[in-house]
Amino acid sequence: MNALQQAKKICIDNGQNFTPIREAVLSILMDSGLPMSAYDILDKYRQDQSSGAQPPTIYRALAFLEENGLIHRMASTRQFVICDHIGEHHSHDLTQFFICDKCGTVEESIISHTLWHEINDQAEKIHFLVKQPSLEIHGLCKTCQ
Structure with a gap:
């Protein structure tokens, strides 16, 4: 399919x-x-x-x-x-995107639970409620480097 x-x-x-x-x-x-x-x-x-x-x-x-x-x-x-x-069972709540600033490609991956817990712990320390836990990381892809 x-x-x-x-x-x-x-x-x-x-x-x-x-x-x-x-x-x-x-x-x-x-x-x-x-x-x-x-x-x-x-x-x-x-x-x-x-x-x-x-x-x-x-x-x-x-x-x-x-x-x-x-x-x-x-x-x-x-x-x-x-x-x-699409069609896979995963959480969209824990997504990170690697965005190439030169060609615009985006690679999607899942944030590890360890990193998510770190982010959540830091947010709790400053009394911050995370509503959309996704990361957008800008840089250059392999092709554009």
Whole structure:
């Protein structure tokens, strides 16, 4: 089963509707292989679908896909990227992203429980409640070094 089929199955299993717009937005991100802004996705959607879709349509689709663990939002770049682990059982609460500042590639991996406990311990010491425990680490990928 490919990632798009996995995504459909996840939505159906959760009793949610995987609409054509949601599928198209996910496909655009899958085909890109790189993070994209909502407006880049909108432009590609309009081009592919010959549609006059508006930004709220794309933002709603992105919110749905993110809520269902199919994509991630990169806070530092305000872009979206496909989840590398669609269909696998993992926690999106403990994700780290290695972002290449030159070519834009993103590698996703899971934060170790040891590191998560360290981060949580430090947060507790300063009475800070962690709501989105993901790390975005910027640098240069192997190809761009």
